[in-house]
Amino acid sequence: MATVKESYSQANGGYLWNFENQEFSVKNAKQTLGQNLDLNASSNTFCWNNWVQSKCTTFVWRAVDEKIPSLLALRNRGMNLPNVTCKTCGAADESAHHILIECNFAKRVWEMISSWLRIPVVNPELNLKDMLAELLEVQRCRIIRKLIHAVAIQTLWSLWKSRNEKVFFR
Known part of the structure; x- marks a missing residue:
């Protein structure tokens, strides 16, 4: 199991986490997630009905x-x-x-x-x-x-x- 070393700093206006010598920031995580999402895919919307249990x-x-x-x-x-x-x-x-x-x-x-x-x-x-x-x-x-x-x-x-x-x- 990998160990997580947390180091907090105010670099670039946000917190950084050090995970096996890789630095992650909220900004980087958001960019990575944005690259992996297919914005053209149809959303799985479901219409809830409050007249039913x-x-x-x-x-x-x-x-x-x-x-x-x-x-x-x-x-x-x-x-x-x-x-x-x-x-x-x-x-x-x-x-x-x-x-x-x-x-x-x-x-x-x-x-x-x-x-x-x-x-x-x-x-x-x-x-x-x-x-x-x-x-x-x-x-x-x-x-x-x-x-x-x-x-x-x-x-x-x-x-x-x-x-x-x-x-x-x-």
Whole structure:
């Protein structure tokens, strides 16, 4: 393990740290970070909705980046899982996208939700981020769009809870 020797001085108007004979300043760190950032990359923005419980919104925020513990994600994190097939439909590997949009059960739920809200049917080819963005752009007034977004988040949470009941409480 490397040892860190700190030496504070007022050189160039800031503090300097000496790490194995390399000097770092806040200014140099900022410049290095600026060189490594791709400013043209699309930002990963997520629209939070205060009409939904924060645990549901946080879940969807994590699901957008495939960070929920689906079987495929767990296997990719190093767990020894020989079978990562969806326990609900058995048609494909269980990823966040599959559980929440692509699974036959999820498709039926989204068809019913779309009918109930009188919105276009959710396209299972879209990723979760694009699907939520599409729902926020439905031709309705701002309050109705927020309501549709809240229903979508709650639906995604309910699909996850349903999956968990199927997997853990057989």
